[in-house]
Amino acid sequence: MKKVLLLAVNSSWSHSSLSLYYLRAMLETMPYQTEIYNCTLKDDPSEILYELVAKEADIICASVYIWNRAYLERLLSAVASLRPRIKIIIGGPEAPYLKAPHRYTLIKGPGELAFKRLAESGFQIHEDCIEAENYLLKEIPFPYREEDKRDLEGKLVYYETGRGCPYGCVYCLSAQDPRREFRFDTSNPRDLEKLHRELDSLIALKPKTLKFVDRSFNINKDLAHRIWEYMIDREDACICHFEIYPDLITDDDIRILKKVKPGRFRFEIGIQTCNPEALKASGRNTDWQKSKEQLLKLKEETHILMHCDLLIGLPGDSYQWVIDSLDQLMEIRPAELQLGLLKILPDTPMLSVARERGYIWEEIAPYKVLQSDTMSFEEIIHLDRLAHVINLYWNKADTRQIVLDALSKSRASDVFLGLVDYHINEHLPFHSLSPARRSGALESVISSQIEAGERLEG
Incomplete structure (x- = not known):
């Protein structure tokens, strides 16, 4: 029986990799010995290399992201040199840019169906790059098992109820994702039963935090309300983290969220800037004043922990506008505020925008902006220092x-x-x-x- 090793290089011990649990689910009924192997960027690459080689896998699969690309370049190259018989399969947003002196197989785009077809062929690989239409999200099996509690208890566990995003922010990897699909149809009683079963299974894993990875989680109001209400009613539920689009917060949302106990729900809210021209140039259709009104209600009437984001380096945004945005957002007193440098990610519209506007940025991951069309390098560095100060003093x-x-x-x-x-x-x-x-x-x-x-x- 062939052994498939799903390699997760996480940024810290408390994280996990949803994508590899999905791939494991694709092999559920096939004759493979499958193992998810977790390590972190802090682990000694030599020790991890020794353990990987000792496992004598036939196939190693890895998801490549900004934070683990350099680590994986070193690790996988060494594995391929020592054990050239091992087939190495890579996917994820940074996989096309992985420096590979050896032959790897790249799965481009959504990976579940392409990976399943590879497995059905016995991993008979004839191409360096494979791309396939993907399953609908509702067709993908629930990725976790009861025995995963051993590895996931007390950690950050990821879950997905929707894919795609309608907003098209130029800096986001979802900007060119045409999908707008959901795992559950709330008008279907069987889907609601399935939703409750999956939420129960997630709670049973006893994670520290359950993070819903959906872009703009609150775009599907009925589904969002049902999930919120179910988790509110479960006394044994963990902390839940949702990414929220601020313009979509309504009084009906707040009516439900008033029932959330302190510390139970955490909202990640991308404001990015209060500059209307920069928002427009970024493809972000949002009304800051409307958002501010609803966020103030959320702050005053609920116990939701709000983590709000601002970005440095958006098209047309100036040093002074970043300062003004900070002052306006701090009027809300969010639980946490993150001021981050814009990243010029490959495969996003921001790459062409940056070229047209004469940006300068890091050419390798994490692709941080160094100079924009309206901000000098010195101004960006000063704002980056401001970001660290906010984290040191406000977020502590x-x-x-x-x-x-x-x-x-x-x-x-x-x-x-x-x-x-x-x-x-x-x-x-x-x-x-x-x-x-x-x-x-x-x-x-x-x-x-x-x-x-x-x-x-x-």
């Missing part, structure tokens, strides 16, 4: 109250940019700092700003 519980006190007297940008200057002047690192040193930095910056304000008033 031990300094949250001090920051809140400061925000009652000053704009968010004044406080955080003051901290950027303090870190530069005191030669402090931006990536990590002890709680005591962070508290000291905050007190120093706040005192300086109070003194400056008093001098102006005098």
